[in-house]
Amino acid sequence: MNDLLNRLVKKNIPETKLGTVASYIPALDKARKDALGIYIIDNEGNEYFSGDYE
Known part of the structure; x- marks a missing residue:
């Protein structure tokens, strides 16, 4: 999932x-x-993030 998010942010x-x-x-x-x-x-509490998310 993080790889997908990284690609989306970069794109x-x-x-x-x-x-x-x-x-x-x-x-x-x-x-x-x-x-x-x-x-x-x-829903399971897993966190996924990319870019300037803070």
């Missing part, structure tokens, strides 16, 4: 340059514009 990082962050939310206005992360917890 989609360029897409972060196309959008804008909601500046009306103060915390998001301070966020890195190119941050992209995935974090998944399944």
Whole structure:
């Protein structure tokens, strides 16, 4: 699963340059514009993550 998530993040990082962050939310206005992360917890409690998930 982590390999799949790593590929998805790597493939989609360029897409972060196309959008804008909601500046009306103060915390998001301070966020890195190119941050992209995935974090998944399944029903058994297994954790899967990639990229800027923290």
